[in-house]
Amino acid sequence: MIKIMITISLLSLVLNADVMSYYKNVLNTLQYDRTYSLYKNANDISKESVNYTRYTNFALDANYANTKAKTLSSSFTTIDVAINDTLDLFGKGSYKVKELSLNLKEKKSLLNLQKEQLFITLIDMLAQYHKIDEQLSLHKALIIEQENIYTKLQILQQSGAITSIDLLRFKNTITALKTKMISEESQLSKMQIQLKLYAPNELIPTLKQTKLLYSKEEFLTYNPLLKINDINAQRLNTQAKSLQYSYLPDVIAGVAYQQLGDPTGYGDNYSFNIGLHIPLNGGDFKQAQAFKAQALTQKSKTTQYKINRENEYTKLYEDYLNAQKQLTVLQESLDDYSKSEKTIKIAFLRQYVDFNTYVQVLTQTLNIKEQIIAMKYQESSKATTLNAISSGKIYE
Incomplete structure (x- = not known):
């Protein structure tokens, strides 16, 4: 079983290398990946900041006072300096870190969705490009062949074997095909420029795969929209x-120093304090209940996203x-x-046959060849x- 899996993987890589x-x-x-990398770096820095501030919320308070007392001959000064730190010992900040981690996962899933949409767009463009290119080659070969016949018809017309009207109708048919070729050449030129803009140093790749190498279950494993939800x-x-x-309370710890100029006092004071800050915001x-309700609403969409993904697979598979x-x-x-x-030629x-019969068979054959090219791509x-x-592989 392992050998089979490896063989399939290698076959897929070879067939789709270009x-x-x-x-x-x-x-x-x-x-795309650079944008995500920059976002990831910013996200990592934000996590470090949250973890750092859980234990390092220092605050410096300083106060100066000048006091004039009736019983004293002169005023005296008081200087207070205190340093406090607010500590998140109960882990309230950890939820912010989890939220940042989820933001990063969402960014990655959005990137995967962008990559998938980009890949599908590119494949559709490549298929259209090669279809038009191959049909143009078909039309060029047909033009050469029909112009040779037109030359022979001119000789027949000069000898009176066919009418000038039939010769003109044949020429008009060739002109219509040439006009179609000009349009195809224009489309090819435009698409070639567009495809080169995406990858300037790469040749436009061919589409070689015609066999399905994976199961429906493996396709459904990757569902960026479901992941984002x-x-x-x-x-x-x-x-x-x-x-x-x-x-949950925050713990506040600090040290204080007081320089007391009061001659009746007992000199400078030093203190250490510890306390709790308890929010009373019951709202x-x-x-929180509103957020939980919103979360349940999001989860209720899971089945919808799974069905949508199955529909995407069904459309691709049926096509x-x-x-x-x-x-x-x-x-x-x-x-x-x-x-x-x-x-008929x-x-x-x-x-032996008239112009209408010849053109009818020619047109039917051409339509079949064009359809074969379209269905092939x-x-x-x-x-x-x-x-x-x-x-x-497209998400890597």
């Missing part, structure tokens, strides 16, 4: 607990199967039409997307 290399370069260009529910529960335990408990089935039927039809195409030049794009998500 696409994954291109995708990784796109991630570098868009700096779970994290939001956890964060709301953490905020609720933080408020629930807000009544926080109601807010893949549809392409496979159509390819089988189209290939069988193409074999028949290819034979008819060769026969000879028959048309010998005037639908099959490979859906297979690539399903395999990439199910393997988890």
